Each structure stands twice: as structure tokens, then as C-alpha cells.
Amino acid sequence: MQSNRVLARWLCLVSLVFGYCSIEPVQAQPNPFLQSVREQLRSAARAVGRDGYQLSHEPLTGLLSAGEFDLIQITLRAGIEYVIVAVCDQDCRDMDLRLYDENGYLIDEDVALDDIPIVTVIPRRTATFRIQAIMSHCAARNCVYGVGAFAR
Numbered sequence: 001m002q003s004n005r006v007l008a009r010w011l012c013l014v015s016l017v018f019g020y021c022s023i024e025p026v027q028a029q030p031n032p033f034l035q036s037v038r039e040q041l042r043s044a045a046r047a048v049g050r051d052g053y054q055l056s057h058e059p060l061t062g063l064l065s066a067g068e069f070d071l072i073q074i075t076l077r078a079g080i081e082y083v084i085v086a087v088c089d090q091d092c093r094d095m096d097l098r099l100y101d102e103n104g105y106l107i108d109e110d111v112a113l114d115d116i117p118i119v120t121v122i123p124r125r126t127a128t129f130r131i132q133a134i135m136s137h138c139a140a141r142n143c144v145y146g147v148g149a150f151a152r
Contacts, residue, residue, distance in 0.1 A: 011055060016086070023044075031144070037087055038059075059146055061146040062133070063145075066135055066138040071130050072130065073130055075129075076128075078123050080151045082123075084118070084131060085118050085148050086133050086148075087148075088115050091136070091140035092139075096109070096111040097134070099131055099132075100131075100132065106118055107119075107121050111134075
């Protein structure tokens with residue numbers, strides 16, 4: 001992707017010499033899969049917000065193939081109740097979440113056959129936890145996913 005941009009800029013620069021190219025800002029096309037995931041995260045925020053939770057960390061999005069996973073580090077504060085929700089695009093059929101403490105111990109997991117896994121924790125001490133976001137089934141080559149952390 002980056003090499004395509006470099007090539008396009010180089011060709012445009014060469015073309016400028018001959019008057020074939022104009023320099024105008026390029027508008028990125030919105031990604032409907034990413035927009036879908038962001039909307040699902042907003043819906044999750046509204047749902048947990050009814051129970052008094054608020055977004056505690058910047059939501060994260062990524063791209064995974066079936067069977068792949070990402071590890072996300074997140075600092076959670078002692079005594080705060082957290083709900084961590086993952087969502088994925090329309091090509092995703094099953095996504096799982098696992099939450100590990102700073103020592104690598106499994107705290108909670110949602111490995112049910114669904115595409116909106118949820119894990120919860122009330123840390124006993126402030127520490128860096130790891131969220132494992134697992135794309136268990138994706139009908140396309142890649143699926144977009146998002147993770148949101150909410151606290152109360």
C-alpha cells in the first residue's frame with residue numbers, strides 16, 4: 001500500500017514536469033467494514049452505558065484472518081469494574097476474547113460461538129493486562145474487528 005502511494009507520487013511528480021498531473025489532496029474512500037465495526041462499538045457503548053459504564057480507553061480496531069489473533073496491552077486500575085467488548089464486521093462468524101493479568105494468568109474468556117465476545121474483571125491492583133482478540137471464523141480473507149473497554 002505504501003509503495004503504491006510512493007509510486008503514484010513519483011509518477012505525479014514526473015507528470016508535473018509535462019503538465020499532466022495536478023496536485024490536489026486525495027480523499028480516502030471510507031471503509032464500510034471499518035465503519036460497521038465503529039458503529040457496533042458505539043452501540044456497545046450505549047448498551048453498557050445503561051448499566052453505568054463509560055468508555056475507559058481508546059477503542060482499538062484491526063484486521064485479522066481466520067485463526068489469527070492480536071494481543072492488546074491495556075492498563076486497568078485496581079477496584080474498577082471493567083467490561084471489554086469485541087465486535088467484528090459482517091464477514092465475521094465467530095470472534096473470541098481472552099483476558100490475561102500481568103503474570104500471564106487467564107482471568108476471563110468468552111469463546112462461545114458468537115461474534116460479540118465480552119470479558120469482565122475487577123483488578124485487585126493496577127497493572128497491565130493483555131487482551132487476546134481471536135478471529136475464530138472469518139468468511140472473507142480478512143475481517144475487521146474492534147475492541148472497546150468500559151469502566152464503572
